Amino acid sequence: MPPTRNRRGDRDRNRRPGTPRRTGRPEDLVRRTAFDVIRAVETRDAYANLLLPTRLRERGLTGRDAALATELTYGTLRGRGTYDAVLALCSDRELRRVDGPLLDVLRLGTHQLLATRIPAHAAVATAVELARSVSGPGQAKFANAVLRKVATRDLDGWLTIVAPEGGNPTERLSIAHSHPRWIVSALRDALGPDGDEIDALLAADNDRPRVTLVARPGRATLEELYEAGAEPAPHSPYAALLPEGDPAAILAVREGRAAVQDEASQLVALALAAAPLDGSDSRWADLCAGPGGKAGLLSAVAAGRDARLLAADLQPHRAGLVRGAVTDRATVIVADGTAPAWRPGSFDRVLLDVPCTGLGALRRRPEARWRRGPASVAELGPLQRKLLESALEAVRPGGVVAYVTCSPHLAETRVVVDDVLRGRDGVERLDTPAVLREVSPGLEGIGEGSYAQFWPHRHGTDAMFMALLRRI
Ligand SMILES: C[S@@+](CC[C@H](N)C(=O)[O-])C[C@H]1O[C@@H](n2cnc3c(N)ncnc32)[C@H](O)[C@@H]1O
Numbered sequence: 057m058p059p060t061r062n063r064r065g066d067r068d069r070n071r072r073p074g075t076p077r078r079t080g081r082p083e084d085l086v087r088r089t090a091f092d093v094i095r096a097v098e099t100r101d102a103y104a105n106l107l108l109p110t111r112l113r114e115r116g117l118t119g120r121d122a123a124l125a126t127e128l129t130y131g132t133l134r135g136r137g138t139y140d141a142v143l144a145l146c147s148d149r150e151l152r153r154v155d156g157p158l159l160d161v162l163r164l165g166t167h168q169l170l171a172t173r174i175p176a177h178a179a180v181a182t183a184v185e186l187a188r189s190v191s192g193p194g195q196a197k198f199a200n201a202v203l204r205k206v207a208t209r210d211l212d213g214w215l216t217i218v219a220p221e222g223g224n225p226t227e228r229l230s231i232a233h234s235h236p237r238w239i240v241s242a243l244r245d246a247l248g249p250d251g252d253e254i255d256a257l258l259a260a261d262n263d264r265p266r267v268t269l270v271a272r273p274g275r276a277t278l279e280e281l282y283e284a285g286a287e288p289a290p291h292s293p294y295a296a297l298l299p300e301g302d303p304a305a306i307l308a309v310r311e312g313r314a315a316v317q318d319e320a321s322q323l324v325a326l327a328l329a330a331a332p333l334d335g336s337d338s339r340w341a342d343l344c345a346g347p348g349g350k351a352g353l354l355s356a357v358a359a360g361r362d363a364r365l366l367a368a369d370l371q372p373h374r375a376g377l378v379r380g381a382v383t384d385r386a387t388v389i390v391a392d393g394t395a396p397a398w399r400p401g402s403f404d405r406v407l408l409d410v411p412c413t414g415l416g417a418l419r420r421r422p423e424a425r426w427r428r429g430p431a432s433v434a435e436l437g438p439l440q441r442k443l444l445e446s447a448l449e450a451v452r453p454g455g456v457v458a459y460v461t462c463s464p465h466l467a468e469t470r471v472v473v474d475d476v477l478r479g480r481d482g483v484e485r486l487d488t489p490a491v492l493r494e495v496s497p498g499l500e501g502i503g504e505g506s507y508a509q510f511w512p513h514r515h516g517t518d519a520m521f522m523a524l525l526r527r528i
Pocket residue numbers: 321343344345346347348349350351368369370371374391392393394409410411412462
């Protein structure tokens with residue numbers, strides 16, 4: 057995507073300290089913005105999807121400039137594994153001896169050379185300029201030499217060298233699709249007998265996710281979203297896809313009657329509400345509710361069912377976000393789901409969307425794959441088990457718990473459920489895929505038996521896992 061010119065206003069007068077001056081070509085500011093966000097991700101553990109919109113606003117980047125800055129930021133962060141393998145061959149210095157800021161400039165330049173239509177001379181020249189500004193003239197010469205070598209081949213040409221067919225399959229997939237090896241292995245394990253889909257799954261993780269909206273029932277209609285430019289979505293009865301444009305420009309989104317929400321996230325909330333239940337059905341709970349996507353939908357469904365939702369989160373600011381998402385059928389509290397503020401057996405339906413590695417949402421969080429390691433899975437395990445124990449206590453006999461993760465990693469999904477159920481009587485597994493198919497007729501490829509697993513390459517959704525459990 058070629059950079060475009062932008063009108064230069066008089067924003068410099070109001071420039072915040074530390075904000076680059078709007079001098080030179082606007083595309084320089086675009087690349088500088090991408091670079092600054094990438095650095096913040098590296099050095100301050102910033103989240104690109106949160107920081108980038110702020111930087112774009114501060115620097116007055118809109119339209120095609122904003123789109124290019126977003127593409128460069130996300131693409132560079134996602135492609136790091138592949139780009140480092142290429143850079144290692146093009147640099148006469150070991151990459152670990154290259155300064156952090158300079159290495160990020162090289163990654164940004166490599167992304168432009170191998171994954172965009174930006175002309176090679178422009179990609180190299182702007183990266184060299186950036187290297188000069190962040191690391192000085194000597195390093196700019198080094199950047200020039202390295203990037204000129206990168207420019208000698210296209211991506212496919214480099215992949216035949218850095219990820220050759222016939223080599224170690226995990227290593228090849230890891231470099232070709234820019235995923236750490238441990239994630240490649242974990243995802244292949246999670247695919248089980250469908251392990252041959254791993255290539256497609258890793259490729260889907262690198263696709264830009266579609267923007268999916270939810271029309272919260274009773275508050276907004278799909279027609280309203282279609283009139284605003286959205287299109288029908290394949291799986292959820294309340295979902296619409298927004299092919300382009302800013303969701304916040306839609307009135308229903310601004311008013312909280314609609315929201316951005318992945319289809320799998322919608323369907324697991326709807327399946328909990330649809331799970332078969334005898335007896336009372338008016339007390340619902342969401343024990344890990346922040347930031348409130350599922351609670352927003354559940355509370356809207358509850359309003360039509362004469363039920364009430366208690367939505368809890370450990371973090372006060374996350375609970376605050378939930379308050380902005382729910383209807384007046386919900387009460388939001390700050391509470392630790394492992395140390396209940398409610399009596400045992402208080403609820404008819406309980407959603408437990410546990411904290412997890414987020415390996416199912418790599419499309420949305422470009423840096424997440426580099427931030428987590430196998431240790432994160434092990435660290436989260438005890439909390440996930442404790443929360444599930446607590447959810448099973450919170451539901452009345454006959455009531456239903458939905459254990460949900462936004463990760464397909466087996467150690468966070470079926471292993472947690474199996475471990476907890478092994479240690480206690482009086483809980484039965486429901487046919488989760490069948491309940492999901494009731495709310496989304498025609499839904500296929502989510503598994504058979506007790507557990508359901510969504511996949512980006514099959515469903516175009518996050519890789520969300522769900523187990524419906526009933527206390528007997
Ligand atoms: C995966 S997120 C939930 C996403 C949410 N269900 C949604 O759809 O927007 C997990 C949430 O659990 C919260 N959390 C972590 N530990 C908790 C605990 N011990 N008790 C309650 N909430 C907790 C986190 O603050 C985080 O907001």
